[in-house]
Amino acid sequence: MIITFALMLIMIPFFWLFVTILHFPPLFIITLSIVGIFWPIFPAIAGHLLIYSLFLSLMFYMFLLRLIDSPDICDSVLRLISKSKANHNLISFDSPLEDSDVLQERREVNAVLQNKHKSPILLIHGLTKVFRKSRLFGLLPSDSTPEIAVNKFEENVWKLCEYIANNESNCLNDCFVVFISNEQKMIPLWRQKAGDERRDYLCVWDYHVFIGFFYFCFKFSKYFHSTGSHRALVYDMDSTLEFSLDFSTYSGLTFRDETAIRDEYHRRFRVIEAQIYLTTFASNRSHMRRPDDSWIKDPPLYPCIKTNECDHNLDGFISMDCHRFAIGSVLDINQFNHQFDPKS
Structure with a gap:
């Protein structure tokens, strides 16, 4: 019980972050927390750690989705990328001039949306694109190309x-x-x-x-x-x-x-x-x-x-x-x- 209480104290900053700043539904977060605290099958320390690890992973996952799907944040990132002097061919997240793997993911996601299917693929690909952003190199010729x-x-x-x-x-x-x-x-x-x-x-x-x-x-x-x-x-x-x-x-x-x-x-x-x-x-x-x-x-x-x-x-x-x-x-x-x- 002491461990559970200690873990709850650790989770307070995360509650504040996801509820007040990122505007995730409080009821959704509280429900997951209650499940984690009173989970009857795993009373041992390892069980509690497992539950809270899953909870933190889910919160981090949702944070990345919010990051990639926020127009303001996305636009800011796009502008930073386009201003990059390290590689003038680096274009944008969803540019037609990007990594072929990312493009294939976007096409799969669009296909799901067009078919009006509610599928975890939406979340999976949204997360994958974040980790692949460093690979989005454009295919355009440079300005010096004849x-x-x-x-x-x-x-x-x-x-x-x-x-x-x-x-x-x-x-x-x-x-x-x-x-x-x-x-x-x-x-x-x-x-x-x-x-x-x-x-x-x-x-x-x-x-x-x-x-x-x-x-x-x-x-x-x-x-x-x-x-x-x-x-x-x-x-x-x-x-x-x-x-x-x-x-x-x-x-x-x-x-x-x-x-x-x-x-x-x-x-x-x-x-x-x-x-x-x-x-x-x-x-x-x-x-x-x-x-x-x-x-x-x-x-x-x-x-x-x-x-x-x-x-x-x-x-x-x-x-x-x-x-x-x-x-x-x-x-x-x-x-x-x-x-x-x-x-x-």
């Missing part, structure tokens, strides 16, 4: 899609290519590498392209039923922001408030599945030439991207007329924000 060309948005994105398809093909289903433009071909975007530093890197493009990636964010209700929602990361090679950034942060800093922008500068978005973009996009690079046929900037070293059907359809992707060019969906900024961030 295939990455300055201000060649559509081709850079195509090459990135190709890279993902060749290395982690199953992830391509979760990736989307986004073209931004409007009828006047004048779209203001902030935090652009080519922008004016005095105006928070504002640049008015004729069009712009980036990749969005959907992943599933786990949450647990107070009774530990698994729930969750899809979130999005943005990969924009021409932004001064972090390369792997949550959509809500990227949107707020890059697009700003549409109501404060004149109508002729309002942005429209063409959203295309990455797999479709890979098989339909074509460019003969004619838009990269001057009237005298000289290059505005040196073209990429690899051949022009073509399909069996055509050798140039970039204008169709840039066009925000869905009747003229039917690939993808054309959205205004409110529809676009809601699709990538339902809470917006």
Whole structure:
């Protein structure tokens, strides 16, 4: 009995941690404690130690789940990882550019959720990802790779899609290519590498392209039923922001408030599945030439991207007329924000 009382005193800080800070259900914790104290089958010291060891293991396990599933904590960790100077290819927890074992785990978890099964696999994989975070190395080429060309948005994105398809093909289903433009071909975007530093890197493009990636964010209700929602990361090679950034942060800093922008500068978005973009996009690079046929900037070293059907359809992707060019969906900024961030 003395040992039980001593163990209870030791457990008080853990009760306080999990109830007041991490907001776990007190009834759940108290029930486990009572079971441990009055367990009739194991009156010996070894029995008590076994019960409390299991209890502590469960609490630590739940703590890790809370850590990985907290959006605030997760976002902070993602930002720290993306700023890491030790390895510039380290991307994020749920990036399409990560360790294949982790990706397979995420696909299994998503399959369980889509089938609406309540399964321990949700907890097991959530814990496993924590221990594997040090192995999440990206597959992207570095900035010095010749295939990455300055201000060649559509081709850079195509090459990135190709890279993902060749290395982690199953992830391509979760990736989307986004073209931004409007009828006047004048779209203001902030935090652009080519922008004016005095105006928070504002640049008015004729069009712009980036990749969005959907992943599933786990949450647990107070009774530990698994729930969750899809979130999005943005990969924009021409932004001064972090390369792997949550959509809500990227949107707020890059697009700003549409109501404060004149109508002729309002942005429209063409959203295309990455797999479709890979098989339909074509460019003969004619838009990269001057009237005298000289290059505005040196073209990429690899051949022009073509399909069996055509050798140039970039204008169709840039066009925000869905009747003229039917690939993808054309959205205004409110529809676009809601699709990538339902809470917006």
